[in-house]
Amino acid sequence: MLEALKQEVYEANMMLPKLGIVTFTWGNVSGIDRKEGLFVIKPSGVPYEDLKPEDMVVVDMNGHVVEGDMNPSSDTMTHLVLYKEFPTIGAVVHTHSSWAVSFAEAGLPLEALGTTHADTFFGDVPVTEALTKEEIESAYEENTGHVIVRTFKDQGIDPEAVPAVLVKQHGPFTWGPNPKKAVETAKILDVVAEMNYHALQLTRGDIRVPQYLLDKHYYRKHGANAYYGQNNAKSNSGATHR
Numbered sequence: 371m372l373e374a375l376k377q378e379v380y381e382a383n384m385m386l387p388k389l390g391i392v393t394f395t396w397g398n399v400s401g402i403d404r405k406e407g408l409f410v411i412k413p414s415g416v417p418y419e420d421l422k423p424e425d426m427v428v429v430d431m432n433g434h435v436v437e438g439d440m441n442p443s444s445d446t447m448t449h450l451v452l453y454k455e456f457p458t459i460g461a462v463v464h465t466h467s468s469w470a471v472s473f474a475e476a477g478l479p480l481e482a483l484g485t486t487h488a489d490t491f492f493g494d495v496p497v498t499e500a501l502t503k504e505e506i507e508s509a510y511e512e513n514t515g516h517v518i519v520r521t522f523k524d525q526g527i528d529p530e531a532v533p534a535v536l537v538k539q540h541g542p543f544t545w546g547p548n549p550k551k552a553v554e555t556a557k558i559l560d561v562v563a564e565m566n567y568h569a570l571q572l573t574r575g576d577i578r579v580p581q582y583l584l585d586k587h588y589y590r591k592h593g594a595n596a597y598y599g600q601n602n603a604k605s606n607s608g609a610t611h612r
């Protein structure tokens with residue numbers, strides 16, 4: 371069942387240690403088949419070197435395992451909430467990559483400070499509020515999804531234009547049209563967080579990019595008028611951003 375998607379999700383999971391954005395088993399990737407209403411996710415707690423494509427677990431939109439011998443990632447319910455609430459996304463990634471986690475722990479959004487950021491994220495990457503005691507003690511992983519969705523709704527952010535979030539006191543989630551792209555975004559997020567950290571050490575001034583530079587870099591790569599790269603017809607973020 372969903373063998374091609376399992377392979378894709380497996381390969382995307384294996385990119386995490388290669389890209390240096392995961393330590394031990396602290397990360398997971400999933401991908402969804404919207405037609406089938408099923409998603410495929412990494413099993414919980416299995417070291418990357420032991421992982422096989424057939425180990426990927428198939429889960430339905432109620433969080434029930436449909437196929438697979440192992441328990442799905444403990445973060446499965448967070449992925450599920452994101453798939454339900456962000457209906458255009460095709461994949462979700464969670465890591466504890468150090469630079470992104472540093473901002474999540476400090477409770478700081480990643481402000482757009484340069485073109486590296488603007489090439490991928492059309493504005494600041496938000497940080498959520500901390501989960502309450504009640505949210506943590508009941509349905510913790512599901513509530514992690516809800517706090518992410520709430521953050522985007524409250525701040526009026528389009529999840530396609532800013533495909534990442536920092537969950538306060540926890541770490542980053544990213545998403546995208548497919549598992550590979552969502553993993554690339556997780557790496558970009560961590561690189562941008564590292565740059566952001568250093569830039570903030572060097573000044574106390576307001577170094578946010580102006581809107582016109584953000585527009586230029588984001589729309590060079592995204593939407594109907596994108597002209598970056600070789601195949602603009604396949605630009606995958608749609609033309610409807612803001």
Ligand SMILES: [Zn+2]
Binds near residue numbers: 465466540541
């Ligand atoms: Zn985590």
